[in-house]
Amino acid sequence: MIALNDTVLRFLLAAVVVLPLLGAVAAMLPAPPGLRGRGPEQAVLRHGVTVTGLVLLAALALTAGFAYDRAGEVQAETDVSWIPALGVRLHLGVDGISLPLVVLTALLTFLCALYSYRNPPKGPAPRAFVALLLVLEAGTLATFTALDLILFFLAFETVLVPMYFLIARWGGAGRTRAAGKFIVYTLLGSVVMLLGLLLLGLQAGTFDMVALAAGQGAGLSRATQITAVLALGIGFAVKTPMWPLHTWLPDAHTAAPTVGSVLLAGVLLKMGTYGLVRIVLPAAPEGARFFAPYLAAFAVVGILYGSLACLFLVRDGTGGDLKRLIAYSSVGHMGFVLLGIATLTRTGVNGALFANVAHGLVTGLLFFLVGAVKERTGSTELDQFARGSGAALYGRAPRLGGLLAFGAVASLGLPGLAGFWGEMLALLGAYHPADGLSRPAYLVFLALGAFGTLLTAAYLLLVVRRVCTGGRETAAAKLPDVRGYEFAAWTPLVVLTVLAGLWPALLLGLTDPAVQHLLPGVSR
Numbered sequence: 461m462i463a464l465n466d467t468v469l470r471f472l473l474a475a476v477v478v479l480p481l482l483g484a485v486a487a488m489l490p491a492p493p494g495l496r497g498r499g500p501e502q503a504v505l506r507h508g509v510t511v512t513g514l515v516l517l518a519a520l521a522l523t524a525g526f527a528y529d530r531a532g533e534v535q536a537e538t539d540v541s542w543i544p545a546l547g548v549r550l551h552l553g554v555d556g557i558s559l560p561l562v563v564l565t566a567l568l569t570f571l572c573a574l575y576s577y578r579n580p581p582k583g584p585a586p587r588a589f590v591a592l593l594l595v596l597e598a599g600t601l602a603t604f605t606a607l608d609l610i611l612f613f614l615a616f617e618t619v620l621v622p623m624y625f626l627i628a629r630w631g632g633a634g635r636t637r638a639a640g641k642f643i644v645y646t647l648l649g650s651v652v653m654l655l656g657l658l659l660l661g662l663q664a665g666t667f668d669m670v671a672l673a674a675g676q677g678a679g680l681s682r683a684t685q686i687t688a689v690l691a692l693g694i695g696f697a698v699k700t701p702m703w704p705l706h707t708w709l710p711d712a713h714t715a716a717p718t719v720g721s722v723l724l725a726g727v728l729l730k731m732g733t734y735g736l737v738r739i740v741l742p743a744a745p746e747g748a749r750f751f752a753p754y755l756a757a758f759a760v761v762g763i764l765y766g767s768l769a770c771l772f773l774v775r776d777g778t779g780g781d782l783k784r785l786i787a788y789s790s791v792g793h794m795g796f797v798l799l800g801i802a803t804l805t806r807t808g809v810n811g812a813l814f815a816n817v818a819h820g821l822v823t824g825l826l827f828f829l830v831g832a833v834k835e836r837t838g839s840t841e842l843d844q845f846a847r848g849s850g851a852a853l854y855g856r857a858p859r860l861g862g863l864l865a866f867g868a869v870a871s872l873g874l875p876g877l878a879g880f881w882g883e884m885l886a887l888l889g890a891y892h893p894a895d896g897l898s899r900p901a902y903l904v905f906l907a908l909g910a911f912g913t914l915l916t917a918a919y920l921l922l923v924v925r926r927v928c929t930g931g932r933e934t935a936a937a938k939l940p941d942v943r944g945y946e947f948a949a950w951t952p953l954v955v956l957t958v959l960a961g962l963w964p965a966l967l968l969g970l971t972d973p974a975v976q977h978l979l980p981g982v983s984r
Contacts, residue, residue: 462524464521464524466535466536469522469525469526469535470536470537472518472522472525472536473522473538473554474538474552475514475515476519476522476566477598477601477602477605478598479511480512480515480594480597480598480601481594481595481598483508483512484591484592484594484595484598486511487507487508487590488591501586501587504586505573505576505586506577507590508573508576508590509574511573512566512570512572512573512574512593512594513570515569515597516566516567516570519563519566522554522559522562523559523563526554526559528969528970531555531556531559531969531971531972531974532555532973532974532976532977533555534554534670535554536552536553536554537552537553537607538551538553539552539607542611543610546610546667547667548611548667549608549611549667549668550608551606551607551611551669551670552602552605552611553607553670554605555974556969556970556971556972556974557734557737557813557971557974557975557978558604558605558734558738559970560813560817560970560971561604561727561734561816561817562601562604562605564726564730564817565597565600565604565727566601568723568726568727569593569727571722571828571950571952571953572593572719572723572949573590574948574949575718575719575828575945575946576590576593577945578943578945579945581717582630583629583630583717584629584630588625588629589629589630592625593622593626595618595622596723598618599617599618599619599622600723600727600728602615603615603734604734607670609657609661609669610661612735613654616650616653616731617650619728620642620646623642623723623724623728624642624643626716626720627712627715627717627720632714632716632717633715634715637711638708638712638715638716639712639715641711642708642712644708645698645701645705645707645708649695649696649697649705652691653692653695653696653735654695656687656690656692656693656695657692659691660672660680660688660692660739660743660744663679663680663681663684663688664679664680664743665679669739669743672739672742672743673742673977675743676743676745676980677743677744677746677747680743680744680746682746682747682750685747685750686746686747686751687747688747689744689750689751690747690751692739693740693751693755695732695735696731696732696733696736696740697732697758699729699732699735700732700733700798701729701732701791701794702732702794703766703791709790709791710784710787713783713787714783714787717831718828718830718831718834721783721827721830722824725786725787725790725824726819726820726827727820729794730816730820733797733798733816734816736801737801737809737812737813737978738978741801741979742979748804749804749894752803752804752893752894752897753802753898753901753902755802756798756799756802756803756890756901756902756905758798759795759796759798759799759905759909760795760799760905762791762792762794763792763796763799763908763912764792764912764915766788766790766792766795767789767792767912767915767916767919768915769788769791770788770789770792770915771918771922773788774842774919774922774923774926776842776926777843778843779841779842780841780842780843782830782840782842783827783830783840785842785919786823789916789919789920790819790823792912793815793819793823793871793883793916795909795912796815796883796886796909796912797815797816797819797882797886799887799889799890799905799909800882800889802905803886803892803893803894803897803902804893804894805889805893806972806976806979807888807892808885808886808888808889809889809975809979810885810968810971810975811881811883811886811888812882812886813882813975814885814960814964814967815879815883815886816882817960817967818878818882818960819882821953821957821960822870822871822877822878824953825863825867825870825950825954825957826867826871828946828949828953829863829864829950832860832942833853833860833927836860836939836940842927853927853928854928856939857938857939857942858941859941859942860941861928863942863950864924864927864928865924865928866954868921868924869924871916871920872913872917872920872921873913873917875961876958876962877957877958877960878956878957878958878961879957879961880961881960881964883909883913886909887906887909890902890903890905890909891903
């Protein structure tokens with residue numbers, strides 16, 4: 461930790477949120493003569509790398525100056541009046557829950573910009589692409605740092621528009637339908653979420669999330685809490701996404717460009733579960749307790765459904781798409797996040813927060829790798845490029861095949877890698893749920909979730925067999941192996957996946973004090 465005063469920390473947090481917005485505006489302007497490089501397209505792509513790199517540096521500096529011995533408290537706090545008539549404030553800050561997500565967002569966006577500099581998505585001129593990427597980053601970072609309910613909602617909604625256009629304008633086959641489905645589902649969920657936020661804020665007399673968390677539902681009747689949690693839960697469930705509100709996700713991932721899929725899976729899906737932890741659990745504890753068993757039930761159904769869907773897609777002759785398969789795997793993995801939250805325990809919630817970050821690292825890497833496979837083979841349909849005895853990536857592109865196998869075993873939760881700890885802690889939380897919840901019911905959820913891990917291992921090992929192995933004839937058709945810019949974009953994700961798996965205290969040391977602060981009545 462580096463000792464930085466509060467003014468510097470506030471400046472760094474403001475820079476993290478505002479720099480992408482300023483960069484988006486600048487991206488739409490002509491480049492100065494000395495910065496045009498070989499052409500305007502290269503200049504704007506380099507601009508994207510520069511701005512996202514500065515945001516990442518600011519996020520890392522904020523992390524270095526963060527007081528880890530006070531991780532449960534809000535730090536780098538800015539709180540100024542914005543709309544006095546409504547009591548809405550520009551209230552920003554970070555704690556041990558939001559800081560990892562801020563760094564994850566800044567890192568993934570930078571890696572996407574770096575990847576796109578050498579491999580821009582096919583479609584319209586990159587000027588709008590870079591601007592939308594930066595607006596998406598700004599909205600996501602504002603969501604994770606906002607401490608006012610209305611500001612949170614506005615930031616939450618800001619993300620939807622750029623992602624819609626990234627899919628609709630730079631996506632692949634079926635992009636118009638996928639983008640339309642994405643915006644319809646998420647906007648309808650947002651309308652319901654807004655009703656819950658307004659009900660919560662107006663009945664409590666404040667939109668300040670810190671005050672709401674400190675009050676632990678004070679001044680809110682049980683009926684109000686249940687109604688607010690129902691509305692908020694539906695809105696956040698669409699974004700997570702939770703079964704059965706997940707149907708927009710496979711289409712969006714299949715059609716999205718590579719960087720769109722990386723950010724959608726790695727960052728945007730975390731906004732829903734973050735909202736549940738940041739707002740629902742502390743501000744409406746009675747409502748959360750009422751719906752916790754239902755949330756756990758939907759979570760385990762999502763785990764099993766996602767795994768079974770992947771097992772179907774990986775079978776020979778089903779026409780399964782590798783991007784679609786990873787999208788369905790996200791439904792299962794996010795099910796473990798929801799199960800951890802539904803236990804209402806420190807162990808379960810810490811597991812959910814850990815799984816959030818692990819999923820962002822591992823699934824972000826997988827979508828990068830699948831994009832590289834599509835670029836080299838022209839398809840992500842398993843029956844097309846893995847026909848017969850398999851695609852034989854081990855022989856045709858050894859480093860690419862090895863990285864894909866690494867991503868698969870990390871995703872299945874191999875001990876020693878990041879995917880293991882979050883799911884294990886979520887299941888441990890289900891073994892001893894919070895007081896007042898039915899332990900027999902949660903033991904059933906535990907058993908079903910554990911069975912889901914076996915199904916997850918089964919389909920991911922089948923993916924490795926079909927994509928990475930193959931006969932000699934297939935292996936003879938060589939493919940370009942990992943290129944320099946791909947190595948630069950993927951290496952940080954591999955390193956962090958190993959680091960988080962071997963040293964989980966690095967992340968849990970941040971989240972646990974913050975979870976204790978948000979859930980003061982929970983003993984385990």
